[in-house]
Amino acid sequence: MSSNTESHAKSDASAAVKTYAIGELAKEFDITTRSIRFYEDQGLLAPTRRGQTRIYSLRDRVRLKLILRGKRLGFSLAETGRLFELYDVDKTSAKQLETILELIADKKADLHQQLEDIKIVLVELTNLEQSCLNTLAKVTNR
Structure with missing residues (x-):
C-alpha cells in the first residue's frame, strides 16, 4: 500500500471515531451548552462519559444537526425523537x-x-x- 493510500485509510478511520466536546458542538451550531444538555435529558443525544466530561460521537453531532433543522422547520422535540426511534429500529x-x-x-x-x-x-x-x-x-x- 502506498503511503498516500495508508494516510487516506488512517484519516478515514480517525474520522469514524471523531469525538466532540460539548463546547465544540455549542460553538459549531451557535447554541448554548445548556441546550445540548437539555436535548440529552430528552433522550435525543447519548454522549459517553469520561468522569464528568461528556464525549459526543459523530452520531450525536448528526442528531444535533437534525434536531436543530427539525426545530427550524417547526417539528417538536417529541416528533424528532419519534423519527430517531424509527430510524434506530x-x-x-x-x-x-x-x-x-x-x-x-x-x-x-x-x-x-x-x-x-x-x-x-x-x-x-x-x-x-x-x-x-x-x-x-x-x-x-x-
Whole structure:
C-alpha cells in the first residue's frame, strides 16, 4: 500500500471515531451548552462519559444537526425523537420516510391555516386603520 493510500485509510478511520466536546458542538451550531444538555435529558443525544466530561460521537453531532433543522422547520422535540426511534429500529428508513412525509403534510397544513389567519388579521387591521384615519380626519377638520 502506498503511503498516500495508508494516510487516506488512517484519516478515514480517525474520522469514524471523531469525538466532540460539548463546547465544540455549542460553538459549531451557535447554541448554548445548556441546550445540548437539555436535548440529552430528552433522550435525543447519548454522549459517553469520561468522569464528568461528556464525549459526543459523530452520531450525536448528526442528531444535533437534525434536531436543530427539525426545530427550524417547526417539528417538536417529541416528533424528532419519534423519527430517531424509527430510524434506530428500521435502518432502511422506509417507515421513517413515511412518517416524515406525514409530519410534513401536517406542518404544511398548519402553515397554510396560519397564512389564512394572518391574511384575515391584516384585512381587519387595515379596516381598523382606515376607520381611525377617517375619524381622525373628521376630528381635526372641525
